[in-house]
Amino acid sequence: MNLRQALKEAEETLSAANIDDALLESEVLLRHVLKIDRIRLYTDINSELTPQQYEKFSGLIQRRLNGEPSAYITGNREFYGLDFYVNQHVLIPRPETELLVEKAVDLAKKRSYKTIVDVGTGSGAVAVCLALNLPDAVIYATDISTQALEVASGNSRKHSVENRITFLEGNLLEPLTEPVDMIVANLPYVRNADIQQVSTAGHEPEVALNGGKNGLDFIIAIVGQSVSKLLRGGSILLEVGQGQSQTASRQLKGIYPYGEVDIFRDLAGIERIVGLSLPRKTRVIS
Ligand code: GLN
Numbered sequence: 001m002n003l004r005q006a007l008k009e010a011e012e013t014l015s016a017a018n019i020d021d022a023l024l025e026s027e028v029l030l031r032h033v034l035k036i037d038r039i040r041l042y043t044d045i046n047s048e049l050t051p052q053q054y055e056k057f058s059g060l061i062q063r064r065l066n067g068e069p070s071a072y073i074t075g076n077r078e079f080y081g082l083d084f085y086v087n088q089h090v091l092i093p094r095p096e097t098e099l100l101v102e103k104a105v106d107l108a109k110k111r112s113y114k115t116i117v118d119v120g121t122g123s124g125a126v127a128v129c130l131a132l133n134l135p136d137a138v139i140y141a142t143d144i145s146t147q148a149l150e151v152a153s154g155n156s157r158k159h160s161v162e163n164r165i166t167f168l169e170g171n172l173l174e175p176l177t178e179p180v181d182m183i184v185a186n187l188p189y190v191r192n193a194d195i196q197q198v199s200t201a202g203h204e205p206e207v208a209l210n211g212g213k214n215g216l217d218f219i220i221a222i223v224g225q226s227v228s229k230l231l232r233g234g235s236i237l238l239e240v241g242q243g244q245s246q247t248a249s250r251q252l253k254g255i256y257p258y259g260e261v262d263i264f265r266d267l268a269g270i271e272r273i274v275g276l277s278l279p280r281k282t283r284v285i286s
Contacts, residue, residue: 004045006030006271010061017065020199025070029060032074035071065154069200079125082132084155086123087191089147091208092200093125096266097186100239100273101129107111107235111280113181117142117229119172119222120187122208124152130184131161139165142175145207172218173225181231186189186239187211187218215241216248223251235277254274 001007007026012021031041033056049057063073071077071092077084079093080101087094108116108130114137120128121141131139139161143149149167156162169176173183189211195201198209211217219238226236240248249261252274259276266272 002046002048003030005039006049006054006057007045010057013193015060015066017262019064022144023143025064026061028070028074029064032076033057039286040041043199055072067203069198069203072203077123077125077285080129082125082129084123084125084128085151085158087151088203089205090123090151091157091186091204093123096268096270096272097126099264100184100186100237101126101133101277102246103273104135104237106132106183107237107275107277108137108182111181111233111235113235113275114138115178115231116140116182117173117176117180117185119183119185120208120218121152122148122186123166124155124225126184126186127152127162128155128159129163131156131164132159137164139182140168140176141165142168142170142172143207144169144171148205148208159254172222173229176229179229179231179232179234183222183226183230183234183236185222185237189239189241189244191215191241211241214247216244219248220251223255227255230278233278233280235275237270237273237275240274242270245274248274249276282284 010026011022012024024152026078033053047244060073069092071086072088075085077086078094116130116137119141119142121127121143127139128142141152149169153167188209190198190209195210238248245263256276259278262275263271264273
């Protein structure tokens with residue numbers, strides 16, 4: 001069996017089980033077995049698989065059929081153009097979260113922010129991208145899960161930014177000892193009743209998905225905690241679930257009536273990022 005035939009067979013098997021992006025998923029798993037990039041996959045498409053390679057590939061397709069996400073099978077997910085190690089202790093970074101990074105980087109540059117915290121860092125993808133794109137910033141990253149922090153610090157070493165990020169274990173902003181210029185967070189926001197609808201349910205840690213009855217428990221909690229953790233002139237940027245942006249902005253406005261709210265839509269048109277920026281520090285010139 002050659003690579004082309006193996007891919008076709010796997011694609012058909014996955015599509016028959018209603019798995020989205022069956023060809024792409026098959027490619028990712030085959031590349032993982034052969035340890036080759038996508039270009040090599042297609043230049044070698046007519047070469048033969050050894051029986052051992054075929055057996056290994058079939059085993060991975062079987063795991064995918066059982067619902068295990070391919071990012072956990074390969075231990076890797078690309079985010080913001082970089083490779084991140086992931087395992088079952090962390091949420092697999094989603095494409096829409098790239099918007100959170102993009103807006104955070106823009107805002108930090110525009111307002112010359114120096115200290116930033118990524119709350120509920122998980123795999124550390126957001127914190128690492130902020131460190132790489134804001135070379136002068138001091139980054140903190142918190143998580144309540146020890147195992148997630150291990151993954152995150154591994155990713156900071158993978159991208160050589162371990163000296164730029166301080167990892168803190170604890171609930172949301174509680175472990176942060178000093179106020180910062182910017183708070184960035186992609187917290188669990190799936191409604192309790194909707195958890196089973198998440199395609200990776202049962203594989204991703206529930207603690208990374210479940211936002212309580214309305215999905216807003218952590219968003220409400222972080223806004224409350226931020227009062228003592230946000231510097232004057234600072235900003236908060238939160239990723240939210242579909243239909244949550246108005247409640248999130250009301251929470252923010254309730255606590256920071258002078259702040260300016262910005263809402264950004266993701267590529268699917270969903271209001272995904274809610275930001276609040278406090279008026280800039282005014283300098284009195286005498
Ligand atoms: N975006 C994820 C999903 O819909 C949820 C991630 C989160 O709760 N922060 O599956």
